Amino acid sequence: MMNQSSLTLSELNRQVKDAIRDHLPETCWMRAETSDVRRNRNGHCYLEFIEKDAVTQSIIAKARGVIWANVFQMLSAYFENQTGQQFTSGINVLVRVSVEFHELYGYSLTVVDIDPSFTLGEIARNRQRILKQLEEEGVLTLNRELQLPELANRIAVISSPTAAGYEDFCDQLANNPGGLVFYAKLFPAVMQGDRSEASIIAALDKVFQYSELFDAVAIIRGGGASSDLNCFDSYLLATNVAQFPLPVISGIGHERDVTVLDIVAHTRAKTPTAVAEFFIARLTRTATEIISLEERVVAESQSRLLKEQTDLFSLSKELVHQSSLMIQREMAATQQLSGKMKYGVKHLLQHQAHLLENRGQFIRMVSPVNILKRGYTLTLKEGRIVTSLHDLSADDIIETRFRDGVSTSVITQVVPRKPLEKD
Amino acid sequence: MKKITYTEAKKELEAIVFAIESGELDVDALTEKVKRASELIAFCKEKLTKTDIELQKILDDIA
Numbered sequence: 364m365m366n367q368s369s370l371t372l373s374e375l376n377r378q379v380k381d382a383i384r385d386h387l388p389e390t391c392w393m394r395a396e397t398s399d400v401r402r403n404r405n406g407h408c409y410l411e412f413i414e415k416d417a418v419t420q421s422i423i424a425k426a427r428g429v430i431w432a433n434v435f436q437m438l439s440a441y442f443e444n445q446t447g448q449q450f451t452s453g454i455n456v457l458v459r460v461s462v463e464f465h466e467l468y469g470y471s472l473t474v475v476d477i478d479p480s481f482t483l484g485e486i487a488r489n490r491q492r493i494l495k496q497l498e499e500e501g502v503l504t505l506n507r508e509l510q511l512p513e514l515a516n517r518i519a520v521i522s523s524p525t526a527a528g529y530e531d532f533c534d535q536l537a538n539n540p541g542g543l544v545f546y547a548k549l550f551p552a553v554m555q556g557d558r559s560e561a562s563i564i565a566a567l568d569k570v571f572q573y574s575e576l577f578d579a580v581a582i583i584r585g586g587g588a589s590s591d592l593n594c595f596d597s598y599l600l601a602t603n604v605a606q607f608p609l610p611v612i613s614g615i616g617h618e619r620d621v622t623v624l625d626i627v628a629h630t631r632a633k634t635p636t637a638v639a640e641f642f643i644a645r646l647t648r649t650a651t652e653i654i655s656l657e658e659r660v661v662a663e664s665q666s667r668l669l670k671e672q673t674d675l676f677s678l679s680k681e682l683v684h685q686s687s688l689m690i691q692r693e694m695a696a697t698q699q700l701s702g703k704m705k706y707g708v709k710h711l712l713q714h715q716a717h718l719l720e721n722r723g724q725f726i727r728m729v730s731p732v733n734i735l736k737r738g739y740t741l742t743l744k745e746g747r748i749v750t751s752l753h754d755l756s757a758d759d760i761i762e763t764r765f766r767d768g769v770s771t772s773v774i775t776q777v778v779p780r781k782p783l784e785k786d
Numbered sequence: 787m788k789k790i791t792y793t794e795a796k797k798e799l800e801a802i803v804f805a806i807e808s809g810e811l812d813v814d815a816l817t818e819k820v821k822r823a824s825e826l827i828a829f830c831k832e833k834l835t836k837t838d839i840e841l842q843k844i845l846d847d848i849a
Contacts, residue, residue, distance in 0.1 A: 514792040514833055517841070544837050548845045573848060576841070646834065653796070653830045656803050660823045663806045664816060671813055 376466040383464045390461045390475055395426075400452045406432030408439075410452075412472060427471040428460070438477050445479035447620040448486065448592055453557075457481030486596065493598045493623050502605040506629045509610045513649045515578040515642060517546045519570040519609070521563060524551045528585030528616060528635035535639035543646045548577070554584040554615075559594040564603050574608055579642075582624065583635035584615040595622035604628060614638035735766040752779050792833050799826040 370378070395412035402408045408430040413422050430438065439450045448454065459476035497503040518536075522529040529549065536545040550569050553562035563582065570580055582604075594600065595615055601623045604611050610629035614637055615622070625631040632638040727733060731741060741764040742749040749755060759774045790798075802823045805811060811819060 512793065513796060516834075517845075543834055546838075546841060546845055548848060576844065576848075650831075650834050653799075653827060653834070656796075656799050657823075657827045659803050660806060660820060660827070663803070664820045667806070667809070667816060668813070 373466050376464070380464040380466065383462055387462050390459050392457060392459050392478070393472070394455065394457050394481070395424075396453065396455050397450070398452050400450065402435070406435065408432075408435040408450075427469075428458075428474060429471055430474040434475060438474070442477055442479050442482070446482050446486065447617050448482065450477075451593070453593060454482055455485035486592075490596050490623050490626075493596065493601055494626060496598060497601060497605060497623075497627065500602070502602060503627060505605050506607055506611055506627055509608075509629055511610045511629065511645065512578050513652075515610075515645055515649075516544055517576060517578045518548070518642060519573070519577045519580045520547050520549050521552050521566045521570070521580060521582045522549060522584065522635070523554045524549060526554065526583075526585035526635075528583050528614075531585075532581070532583055532614075532635040532639045535636055536642065539643045539647075541643070541647050541650060543643065543650060545642065545646070547581075554594075556594070560597045560600050563594070563600055567603050567607060570609070571607070577609055579629070580607065580609050580611045581635075581638050581642075582611060582613050582615065582628070583638055585635065592617060592620055592622050595624040597623070600624060601627045612638050612641060732766075735764065738766075740765055752777060790829070792830060795826045795829050799823055799830070802826070 393412070395414055398411040398413045400408065400410040410428045410430075412426045412428050414424040415421065416423050442448070442450045450456075457478040458472075458474045459478075460472040460474055463471050463473050465471070494503065520529065520532065522532070533547050536547055539545070550566040552566040553559045567580070570577065592615070595613075604624060605627040611627075612630045612632060613622075613625050613628040614632040614635045615624065616634050621631065630641060632641050735741065743762040743764065744754060744759060746762075749761065755761065755774055755777055757774050757777060761772055761774060763770050763772060802819050806816065806819055806823075
């Protein structure tokens, strides 16, 4: 047995090391999920690479990894800049690694490069998956469909209490130029890392208990550089926000990325300050509407009253004018009538007098006295006027009246006129 | 006036403004409406610019 060739552990490990070096390329691209990412005080980054079964989610492969400080500084900045996402645990990455085998420390992968676009793709695919699920459940647009009240100044703020962003938010609201009143009530939550999802949901549950006291919810997180957005691409958080009865305004401090939270939220703002500005702009518009309504009431009622006054004035002027005109007209008519009447009566009297005069004259003309004066006589028999020869016969005694006396005669002969000469 | 909400007050105010602007009100009705409108405006402005101490206290008391 002893003669049989055998190796010491170090010899074996060296052979493994050599085999790896000889049979594997110097570096290769590898897809894996990060786990247990940590940095030591020298700035080196140690982590685990894992792969999970797509269905069961159980870990089916695992390897230690390291990113040396000088590489990590460069790669992490590049990665965060490209993805808006910290290089941290729980993300899917595509990294170029060299496979190391050390006699003492064993198998590990040293990262030399990273492809952020793969992670971006993974994030996007993850978001799409969550959004699709929310849509299938019919909740995706529920919060967006809520109507923010006109008077939206009671705000439940979900934030880390110590975040600079929260302070900025409150300052911005308190110092709004219109002197408008805002009520910002903090519901503290962890806004970063693994615990944030559960913490934000717990805060939402608490706001829900007091929902009648608020007009809207602001989920804000202090700005700073790019940071971990993982928790905002969470299905659980998204479905809570989407179905929340108050409009949710997000301002989680990232410029480029639109997380699932942003998509399901009623309104998305980039930063806490932008959320405050949104509320201020909204309330300013509300106040402006009231002021413009007030101006319309004042303008309309003033112009209306002025018009009524003018109307009254011109009516009273018209009244005086018309009534004096009427009086004048009536006076003139009366005067004219009375003149007419005077004239008419006089005329009538004159006419009557004249008529009487004529009659008198006529009567005087035809009176027997006048007739006798003109040479006519009047014959009477036995005191009666004789108008025909038939009343007379011979030997009758007749009386003849003259202008100046009476004679008595005896008729000697009666000779009637021949009938032909009758007139 | 106490029971009314901001939205209700604003709606009523808008209706009054439309009525006034229609020019169909007589002066007596106009005066009534303007009086009511100024009450509503004061109410809305107070909601916008005066801190509701009672509400503030309730919010502060939420632990």
